[in-house]
Amino acid sequence: xxxxxxxxxxxxxxxxxxxxxxxxxxxxxxxxxxxxxxxxxxxxxxxxxxxxxxxxxxxxxxxxxxxxxxxxxxxxxxxxxxxxxxxxxxxxxxxxxxxxxxxxxxxxxxxxxxxxxxxxxxxxxxxxxxxxxxxxxxxxxxxxxxxxxxxxxxxxxxxxxxxxxxxxxxxxxxxxxxxxxxxxxxxxxxxxxxxxxxxxxxxxxxxxxxxxxxxxxxxxxxxxxxxxxxxxxxxxxxxxxxxxxxxxxxxxxxxxxxxxxxxxxxxxxxxxxxxxxxxxxxxxxxxxxxxxxxxxxxxxxxxxxxxxxxxxxxxxxxxxxxxxxxxxxxxxxxxxxxxxxxxxxxxxxxxxxxxxxxxxxxxxxxxxxx
Amino acid sequence: xxxxxxxxxxxxxxxxxxxxxxxxxxxxxxxxxxxxxxxxxxxxxxxxxxxxxxxxxxxxxxxxxxxxxxxxxxxxxxxxxxxxxxxxxxxxxxxxxxxxxxxxxxxxxxxxxxxxxxxxxxxxxxxxxxxxxxxxxxxxxxxxxxxxxxxxxxxxxxxxxxxxxxxxxxxxxxxxxxxxxxxxxxxxxxxxxxxxxxxxxxxxxxxxxxxxxxxxxxxxxxxxxxxxxxxxxxxxxxxxxxxxxxxxxxxxxxxxxxxxxxxxxxxxxxxxxxxxxxxxxxxxxxxxxxxxxxxxxxxxxxxxxxx
Numbered sequence: 001x002x003x004x005x006x007x008x009x010x011x012x013x014x015x016x017x018x019x020x021x022x023x024x025x026x027x028x029x030x031x032x033x034x035x036x037x038x039x040x041x042x043x044x045x046x047x048x049x050x051x052x053x054x055x056x057x058x059x060x061x062x063x064x065x066x067x068x069x070x071x072x073x074x075x076x077x078x079x080x081x082x083x084x085x086x087x088x089x090x091x092x093x094x095x096x097x098x099x100x101x102x103x104x105x106x107x108x109x110x111x112x113x114x115x116x117x118x119x120x121x122x123x124x125x126x127x128x129x130x131x132x133x134x135x136x137x138x139x140x141x142x143x144x145x146x147x148x149x150x151x152x153x154x155x156x157x158x159x160x161x162x163x164x165x166x167x168x169x170x171x172x173x174x175x176x177x178x179x180x181x182x183x184x185x186x187x188x189x190x191x192x193x194x195x196x197x198x199x200x201x202x203x204x205x206x207x208x209x210x211x212x213x214x215x216x217x218x219x220x221x222x223x224x225x226x227x228x229x230x231x232x233x234x235x236x237x238x239x240x241x242x243x244x245x246x247x248x249x250x251x252x253x254x255x256x257x258x259x260x261x262x263x264x265x266x267x268x269x270x271x272x273x274x275x276x277x278x279x280x281x282x283x284x285x286x287x288x289x290x291x292x293x294x295x296x297x298x299x300x301x302x303x304x305x306x307x308x309x310x311x312x313x314x315x316x317x318x319x320x321x322x323x324x325x326x327x328x329x330x331x332x333x334x335x336x337x338x339x340x341x342x343x344x345x346x347x348x349x350x351x352x353x354x355x356x357x358x359x360x361x362x363x364x365x366x367x368x369x370x
Numbered sequence: 371x372x373x374x375x376x377x378x379x380x381x382x383x384x385x386x387x388x389x390x391x392x393x394x395x396x397x398x399x400x401x402x403x404x405x406x407x408x409x410x411x412x413x414x415x416x417x418x419x420x421x422x423x424x425x426x427x428x429x430x431x432x433x434x435x436x437x438x439x440x441x442x443x444x445x446x447x448x449x450x451x452x453x454x455x456x457x458x459x460x461x462x463x464x465x466x467x468x469x470x471x472x473x474x475x476x477x478x479x480x481x482x483x484x485x486x487x488x489x490x491x492x493x494x495x496x497x498x499x500x501x502x503x504x505x506x507x508x509x510x511x512x513x514x515x516x517x518x519x520x521x522x523x524x525x526x527x528x529x530x531x532x533x534x535x536x537x538x539x540x541x542x543x544x545x546x547x548x549x550x551x552x553x554x555x556x557x558x559x560x561x562x563x564x565x566x567x568x569x570x571x572x573x574x575x576x577x578x579x580x581x582x583x584x585x586x587x588x589x590x591x592x593x594x595x596x597x598x599x600x601x602x603x604x605x606x607x608x609x610x611x612x613x614x615x616x617x618x619x620x621x622x623x624x625x626x627x628x629x630x631x632x633x634x635x636x637x638x639x640x641x642x643x644x645x646x647x648x649x650x651x652x653x654x655x656x657x658x659x660x661x662x663x664x665x666x667x668x669x670x671x672x673x674x675x676x677x
Binding site: 215229236 | 379382383386387390391481485488489491507508511512581585586587588590591592593595626627629630631633634635636638639640641642645
């Protein structure tokens with residue numbers, strides 16, 4: 001007789017023991033010398049846009065000592081993101097999560113954070129307040145100021161005095177970009193107008209292309225956008241002979257001649273800060289914001305078409321911004337329905353919390369928020 | 371450089387949208403029309419369309435010729451059609467269920483193989499300028515027509531002729547209307563259906579190549595916003611008539627351009643409603659044309675949804 005006859009009962013027991021092993025052996029490290037960080041994107045990682053900007057930030061910290069990065073892309077702003085977060089926590093042992101899309105925050109990130117108090121959640125774009133869980137938080141860049149500088153370039157380059165803006169949804173950050181872009185252009189010539197077309201969602205290639213065609217048909221000759229993947233936008237606009245300024249990341253390779261400049265994210269700065277603090281066992285800040293001066297956002301290199309005059313003005317404003325405290329939104333300012341939205345003498349520097357609740361389009365913008 | 375057209379910009383933009391946006395609807399619905407005439411319904415064309423978009427872009431990028439890309443997309447679509455046809459030819463297999471499975475499979479495979487194709491730029495299909503006679507730049511831009519659209523129009527007319535006037539069309543319709551009659555006449559049922567489904571797949575693949583190689587002219591995972599599914603519904607809407615398919619595709623293309631065009635002339639509120647225009651229009655037309663007596667006229671009798 002053999003010592004360990006392999007019968008069905010023993011086989012099942014062994015199998016069950018093996019299956020349960022990860023449950024017993026999984027333990028949290030006593031100090032955070034190693035860390036798994038999870039990144040969740042709403043679209044593909046290499047979309048020439050929003051998700052690529054985040055993925056570049058994630059790639060930049062991948063090689064940090066003790067850090068493991070897990071990523072998942074194409075996660076919808078629905079229950080799907082809860083499942084992704086839970087699987088990152090339970091299967092990959094992630095202790096720091098970066099759900100990067102705006103629509104993830106409420107209720108999905110907030111609720112999941114309540115259920116997993118040991119895991120840190122840092123969401124991009126949300127407005128974290130004291131009432132939200134302490135293990136959640138939000139970070140964002142003041143890209144509106146970068147759009148202001150792009151608007152200055154656009155204002156110099158337009159001949160028709162009409163700019164085009166292809167936007168996804170009328171949320172505060174999008175409205176801020178439209179307003180800042182228009183104000184930048186109006187600082188060059190107050191008669192310049194910006195025509196906005198909302199496509200209704202973050203990635204609608206056919207509608208974005210239709211919107212570009214409609215804008216060019218209406219005489220817009222410098223275009224920009226706020227959609228997740230500006231690839232179609234840039235190619236269609238350049239194909240129609242219009243200048244473009246980019247968004248999220250540099251689209252210069254797609255239209256080297258027509259690309260003027262662009263407002264880009266630089267998430268590497270933010271992710272490095274969070275990862276370093278988490279690895280050192282320090283407390284993570286709940287509310288992180290930064291702009292050009294903090295290296296959270298940057299401006300694409302100027303394209304060959306940009307005139308000397310435009311460069312000069314943009315560079316001098318940029319130098320102003322780098323000193324800190326620069327306010328794009330300042331009174332007196334009217335919205336495009338004629339109501340005064342900012343009183344004379346009042347200034348909102350980019351850090352002002354009021355700007356994250358923006359619900360108006362300024363005078364000079366043709367478009368509506370609903 | 372640009373002249374101000376005021377409200378005239380809207381009909382011109384809708385015309386341009388018709389010519390630009392309708393082509394994928396047209397190709398998928400013509401292909402599906404043939405498939406359904408043979409008595410099968412292929413819901414998987416959405417997946418075939420997405421895979422075709424990827425295969426077309428990849429083919430164009432690797433060979434440097436956009437037309438070879440279109441061919442690659444067509445062949446990929448043909449293979450998907452053959453797969454659907456082969457599976458449905460097995461006993462007791464439901465064509466709708468297979469179609470849904472293939473829809474998901476097609477998109478999934480396209481995303482998998484398409485990952486390295488998102489970044490590079492492939493050569494695009496050339497456009498034909500039919501508006502050179504006009505001095506208005508907007509009209510010239512609207513009449514920038516793609517060769518696939520013209521091919522689609524020709525195919526629509528040809529298909530109508532084939533259905534009505536040729537032996538092949540008669541056999542196809544007989545197989546779709548009464549398998550028993552076809553069997554009694556000695557015509558092979560399964561080979562006809564396999565060929566019809568393969569043709570449908572080919573057309574859907576070409577439609578995908580149009581999306582990635584002409585308009586909007588880029589490969590990414592959001593390239594199709596459900597055109598493949600809508601086109602399958604358009605066939606029913608068009609009562610299985612190829613020329614009506616052309617009309618339905620044009621209506622949907624034009625309606626899609628309405629929202630951006632209205633916003634561009636300053637009608638800025640309620641754009642979500644304008645974006646729903648094609649679907650509201652469908653409901654209205656279905657309501658107006660419906661009749662208790664001649665319901666589903668022209669519907670192939672063997673179709674699993676009408677049987």
